[in-house]
Amino acid sequence: MSYKLRMALLVLMDSFIVSTAIFIAAWIVYPNMDTSVFNMPALITSAIALLLFHHLFAFIYKLYNKVWAYASVGELVAIVQSITLSIVAAGVVQYFANDFSLYRRALIVTWMLHIILIGGSRFVWRIFRDRYITEVMDKKRTLIVGAGSAGAMIVRQLKNNHQQSELQPVAFVDDDLSKQKMQLYNIPVLGTVTDIPQIVEKKSIEHIVIAIPSLRNGALNRIIQECNKTNAKTQMIPKIEDIMTGKVSVSQLKNVEVEDLLGREPVNLDIEAISKNVTNATILVTGAGGSIGSEICRQLMRFTPSKIVLLGHGEYSIYSIEMELREKFGGVDTEIIPVIGDVQDRQRMFEIVEMYRPSKIYHAAAHKHVPLMEYNPREAVKNNVLGTKNVAEAADTFGVDTFVLISSDKAVNPTNIMGSTKRVAEMVIQDLSQRSNTKFVAVRFGNVLGSRGSVIPLFKKQIANGGPITVTDPEMTRYFMTIPEASRLVIQAGTLARGGEIFVLDMGEPVKIVDLAKNLIKLSGLSEDEITIHFTGKRPGEKMYEELLNENEVHSKQVFEKIYIGKTNGTDFSVVNEILTGFQDLSEEALKKLLIDTANPKKLEKV
Numbered sequence: 001m002s003y004k005l006r007m008a009l010l011v012l013m014d015s016f017i018v019s020t021a022i023f024i025a026a027w028i029v030y031p032n033m034d035t036s037v038f039n040m041p042a043l044i045t046s047a048i049a050l051l052l053f054h055h056l057f058a059f060i061y062k063l064y065n066k067v068w069a070y071a072s073v074g075e076l077v078a079i080v081q082s083i084t085l086s087i088v089a090a091g092v093v094q095y096f097a098n099d100f101s102l103y104r105r106a107l108i109v110t111w112m113l114h115i116i117l118i119g120g121s122r123f124v125w126r127i128f129r130d131r132y133i134t135e136v137m138d139k140k141r142t143l144i145v146g147a148g149s150a151g152a153m154i155v156r157q158l159k160n161n162h163q164q165s166e167l168q169p170v171a172f173v174d175d176d177l178s179k180q181k182m183q184l185y186n187i188p189v190l191g192t193v194t195d196i197p198q199i200v201e202k203k204s205i206e207h208i209v210i211a212i213p214s215l216r217n218g219a220l221n222r223i224i225q226e227c228n229k230t231n232a233k234t235q236m237i238p239k240i241e242d243i244m245t246g247k248v249s250v251s252q253l254k255n256v257e258v259e260d261l262l263g264r265e266p267v268n269l270d271i272e273a274i275s276k277n278v279t280n281a282t283i284l285v286t287g288a289g290g291s292i293g294s295e296i297c298r299q300l301m302r303f304t305p306s307k308i309v310l311l312g313h314g315e316y317s318i319y320s321i322e323m324e325l326r327e328k329f330g331g332v333d334t335e336i337i338p339v340i341g342d343v344q345d346r347q348r349m350f351e352i353v354e355m356y357r358p359s360k361i362y363h364a365a366a367h368k369h370v371p372l373m374e375y376n377p378r379e380a381v382k383n384n385v386l387g388t389k390n391v392a393e394a395a396d397t398f399g400v401d402t403f404v405l406i407s408s409d410k411a412v413n414p415t416n417i418m419g420s421t422k423r424v425a426e427m428v429i430q431d432l433s434q435r436s437n438t439k440f441v442a443v444r445f446g447n448v449l450g451s452r453g454s455v456i457p458l459f460k461k462q463i464a465n466g467g468p469i470t471v472t473d474p475e476m477t478r479y480f481m482t483i484p485e486a487s488r489l490v491i492q493a494g495t496l497a498r499g500g501e502i503f504v505l506d507m508g509e510p511v512k513i514v515d516l517a518k519n520l521i522k523l524s525g526l527s528e529d530e531i532t533i534h535f536t537g538k539r540p541g542e543k544m545y546e547e548l549l550n551e552n553e554v555h556s557k558q559v560f561e562k563i564y565i566g567k568t569n570g571t572d573f574s575v576v577n578e579i580l581t582g583f584q585d586l587s588e589e590a591l592k593k594l595l596i597d598t599a600n601p602k603k604l605e606k607v
Contacts, residue, residue, distance in 0.1 A: 007064045011055070014063075017117045018054045018086075022047050025109035042098035049093035050086055050110070057082040076119060083114040139168035140206040143199060143232070145223055147174040147182075147189050150237055151211035155185045170203055196226040209253060210236035224256060228522045256523050273495040277360065277402075278303040284358035285310060286343055286391055287365030289317025292406055294324075295487040296362050301325055307335040309356050312365070313342045343387030346394075353394040360494060361395050363388060364406045366422070371539040373418040377591050381583045384421035389428050389580065396436040404494045405429050405442040407502070412444070414599045417592060423599035424576055426502060431573045433500040441497040443490050444566065445505040447478050455513060459520050467531035469517045472538050477510040493563055506562040 026043055058064060061078045091107050142158070144151045155169045172189040173196055174180075179189045190199050199205065208227050210220070220236075227234040235253040283300055287293035288310035294317075300308060308325075312318040322338040337356065341348045343365045353361075366384050367373055373380040388405060395403045407426055410419030426442045433440035447455075462469045486505065493503040514533060521531045538544065575598050583591055 010064055013121060014054060014058065014118060015051060018051050018114065019047055021113040021117065022050060022106065022110045025106045025113055026103065028109055029103070029105045042094055045097040046090050046094040049090040053086040053089040054082070057085045075122070079119045079122070080115060083111060083118065087111045140166055141204055142167040142169045142207040142209055143196070143203070143205045144169055144172045145193065145208060145210045146212040147172040147176070147179050147184055148212065150213050152184050154209060154211045154237065155187055159185065167207055170205070171199060173199060193223055193226055197229040200230040200232050205230070205232050208232045208234045210234065210256070213237055233525060270492060270495065274491055275303050277495050278305050280304070280306045281360060282307040282356055282358045283309065284353070284356060284361045286361070286363045288312050289314050289321050290364055291483055292487060293364035294321045295483045296364060296490060297321055297325060299484070299487050299491055301329045301332060301334060304332055305334055307337060307356065309337045309339055309352070309358060311339045311341055311352060313340070315340060343391055344382050346390040349390045350394045350397065353398045353400065357398060359401045361391065361400055361403045362406070362490065362494070363391050363403065366406065368408070368418060370410070370416050370418045373421070374416060377417045377588050377595065378583060380417045380421045381579065381591070385424050385428065386580060388425040392429050392432055392440060396432055396438050400438050402439045402441070402494055402497050403429065404490060404497070406490060407442040407444045409444050409446040411599070414596060417595060420595035420599040424579060424595065427573065427576050430500055431576070439497040439499040441493065441499070441501045441503060443493045443503045443505065445481060445486050445489070447480050455516065456520070459517055463521065463524050463526065463531055468534040469521070469531060470534050470536050471514050471517055472536055473544060474514050474535060476513045476544055478513060480511055481505070489562060496563065502566040504564045504566040506564065
């Protein structure tokens, strides 16, 4: 139905109701229509006044512009206000037209009739549609976990869009005892989280939606454990930080990812300090097409730098992040500059830094794959050590304010090439920091979930291929954080730089790799009988357990939430120079030994 036709029908219907209601009210109040107390001309005048004032206030309160199929309390309030003012205005007219007297009871009854008939005419269609007009389709019976504001919003949207949605909410569960046996939008709260398996079976639930955007540590794990006891598909609303930043809306359901099961609380950043350092500044990010580098770019764009230089060796990856930033932040007044260059090319690095004169450099370009670097130690040195030296010396030469090296927890007591080259790269910038005005700092953290080359994309691919999932050892553990969390902490650490620090990020509790694999199988809607786990044994350079810095290696006091300052092993920098000048001439075995020995001196000293 077109807008003009719908509006014409509503105007005609309202006109009929308003014109007749006052006569019906008069007949109810004065059934005998006694002319001694009843003035018909005054009544007719009142009816005309009512009609005119009703359309006036209907226009003011936009009663003909509302979508009544989704009407709620707000629309009802608008109807009551419009009718009340119409009655008051008509009463004033009646008072003067009827020799300064009012038919008070008739006006009150007229007011009630208007609300019942006009309001009812709007809401009856919604009631009829919700109860009787349904599209013939199979809907999935859905259980909502969380009977709070988010759960109510999900149910309301599913009901309002019932023809487009394939989900039919039938019950809530909530751990709040005060909500038990209550109803929300006519949907009952049938129990708590521990009752999920029984409710799913009893109510033939096919779909579960977790509607709690602010879950605390471990709470999601407990809910997922109960959901995994059923065959229902489980989804959740987005994280509260994504909703607050406008990234997504509450109604955009997402599959539960392994990243969600980490249970780590979001970091509260010092927005003022970051804005002071980033807003209207020129920022250079090396390795900008990689997992960490690209996320650093996304986070930095929220603070509106003047320019952001995306430096990378891979053409397609730089193109991808450039297009993504232009699409997501098209309205932001930031110049996005894609630059192709290899950090191993010293002259190119100096050209880029001289041309753009960044105030801050985030150096994320590196080779990070542990087994691959065991087979390619010279490439690890060229990229991780020599590449860092090239960019860092360019920063020193052209007066960059802050240089942040993205390091790794594998630089702690390293037993492999990748970790050793990262530690030697830290030594390079620590040496520079002693004689430079640039503030050189490094930020260490562990594995990030979902990064290229990490176990999660590999496991997902193996599940898609029908298995098996390959895990090195049933006891192997790692420390994990999400890419956004790591990137935010790196940016925050950059604001804390004084020069020479090694910042260490709090990685939380260690996670068994086999447990990650099992969770991913269940979240994919499969069982361990369908997707088996195969243990392959440790690969070259791998540790069974990643080491957290102990009390002798890290200051016990946080300098910021989840950020510590580490203590590093002292070294003779002449050995680093020996590696940089002679690594091409050494055999691979000799180079490996020299790297590991250099990264593991016995003497400890504070940063």
